[in-house]
Amino acid sequence: MFVHYAQLGLLSLRRNPLLTALMIMSIAFGVAASMVTYAVFRAVSGDPIPQKSAHLFAPQVDNWGPQYNRKGEPASAMTYTDAMALMHAHKAKRQTVLFQVLMSVMPTQGSGLPFKSAGYATYGDFFSMFDVPFQYGQGWNAQDDDNRAAVAVISRDLNQKLFGGANSVGREIELEEQTYRIVGVTEHWDPKPRFFDMFNGNAYTDASEVYIPFTHAIDLKMDTGGNNSCSGVGNRGVGWDGWIRGECVWISPWVELDSKADADEYLQFLHAYAQEQQRAGRFSWAPNVRLRDVNAWLEFQHAVPPESRLSLTVALGFFVICLVNTIGLLLAKFMRRAPEIGIRRALGASRADIYRQFLAEAGMVGLAGGVLGLFLTGLGMAGAGMVFEPQIARLAHLDMSLVALTLLVAIGATVLAAFYPTWRAAQVQPAWQLKSN
């Protein structure tokens, strides 16, 4: 029976090509606008590490105080002093601190010019905490951290560039004219947004290529390749040695905690640490600490660009208008067929039959709108770079789930829009129609 109604629907669509085309285009544009903006939104609002996001936390300690902090919130990064205190306290299951490094890499073969690779100076726990997948070897261990060893982990891409993709574990790499021994090569790994380095505005930048021990970087007096924020505080320190003892923040700390109880305990530890600093005279304010998990951290750091949210909102409004438009057009289309409905009803069709027939017809409109909408969505994805920042636009892609969603939304919304026109159609009085004709 459904097939019959669908066929009737198709026939009817052909009868009024202009009205039908208007409806289909309306649905298609509405659904395409919503889908393109949704794909971008989905890309930027997703959980970058779903299997662990509830167990990874970014601790914050307010070292600026109410006068210089931002609206009562502690800074988004830490001073060297506080970061070291957290590492030495060793209160979490795993912990790391990190800062961005930008290092020149000397090509291994030929007389190629050096190039720059971005990455992080961090602790060995980084790799296990963030589930970094390895192609060859593994991350360095705690002993390497303690020994302040000159070891490095490089990315698959950098390994390709330097060693043609061969297993380079144990080989040497020259970074900023220093020699490091490669201990691991990561698989392609690029969580988006890069939750662990929101402080440097690196949420959507290119994948990092190189990792070295934090302790070794400090030995080399390496400066951060990322941000350094001092707010209005006077104690900034002079020279590199002064700077790392000053109150400027530039290090992102992360801890892994298994349970709610562990998290509570860690928060208490942060509180106690801040209290201790207050007693020591470094802080002249009550402890102000935070412990946010990955998703809370992304929310706090506004990982979703306002443009993305705004355009999704506008696109949804746009879709609603398209649906209102469709209701009007369907109403016109269905009511134009009042005589036909009258005859069908007079010949014994029940109201339910009318409902089925017209909803099936609306379903066909929705399907056609969805297919055209899919095409427009594809077109919109290709042009997304014009509207969103290129590094964000390229994250959006048309996958199977989005294709299914597009068709489903188009059909569902059209059928929903058809309820009122169909109800009106079902109200047609057979006698009245027959009489007037």
Next chain:
Amino acid sequence: MQIKPILSALRQHKAGTVLIAMQIALTLAIVCNALFIIQQRLAHLSEPSGIDETHLFVVENQWVGKPSPDQLDAQIRADLSALRQLSSVQDASVSNSYPLHGGGWDDGLKLKPDQANATTEAAIYFADEHMLATLGLKLIAGRNFRADEIGHMGIRDALAPPVIVITKALAEKLFPSVDGHANAALGKTVYLMSNRTTIIGIVDQLQSQSVARWAADFAHRSVLVPLRLVSPQGTYYLIQAKPGQLDAAMHAAEPTLLAQSRKRVISDKDGLLSFAEVRAHAYDSDYGMAVLMGIVCVVLLAITAAGIVGLTSFWVGQRRRQIGVRRALGATRRDILSYFMTENLLISSGGALLGVLLAVTMNLWLVIRFEMQHLSLLYVFIGVAILLLLGQCAVLAPAMRAAQVSPVEATRTV
């Protein structure tokens, strides 16, 4: 035109009337706000930077290894003199950042050393005596730096220049004067955080390094300090090419620098940028938003027009007999035409009224949610005018078809 019969006829088509009115209201709400967003974004991206951009380009020069500050300073000076000697180059200078770059150094300025909070934040640009000429900045008071005033400092040293040049916008913020003259700041002492310095010159305009919202407070408040920043991370060479020789200068820059020393990295990807590229990149999200809102407006108006055409056509078809009767009773074609036009005007006006409310509500929500500004009433008026006009245009074709209905229709049954 008699309104009353139209209104009573509309009562027979409540659903259609309400749908058109609703569509117009929603469209108006979105179009007003979209136009306003477009205007805001365009205003933002057409803010002048104060620099002569046409023949300007930037080289991002990163160092290899960890040379000492003195070595780096010597290298930078050698680089600059080599760049300035190029026949295609007008002038060249060096800084830690540049307008629209995105990142850089900003710091607080104080009027008294013991002041707790800074009077204002300002963009800090490191500069030598060639900076004003290279960027084409207009000095409106005081003087430029002298060559012998230029020093150098490491990235973690204290920023303590004895003299500075500031922008007019910053001068007016620091020393507001009754007659709006920026000269009041000239020769005054201010504090870069806690370090005393004297304002020796004022330039007309120099935008800060970021056009993002976080830097909006000090958008045009900039300070030039007579120092070369020697950072192991790298430095930016700003180069003003001679008119018409931008391409030549951009081609010559990298080989010239590599000839000075090969211990540097100039990235293939973005190591060499014309200022046009810098500008495009800085504003790509603003530009994108304006484009998106533009597309939304156009498509939305088209869909609304199509909806009006569709529903009105349906009404015309439904009322052919009544139109025939009216024509038979003496109504002219003009009367029929104006009947449908007026009908649409009534519905549209009702929709527009509701739409104005919706537009304002939507804007209030955007203000809260996205820190947007309050919608100016001008955009509401423009939106209303566009939609009323659109309604009239859309209804024209079906109304003309209605006007063509012959009086004979009155006698036909179907």
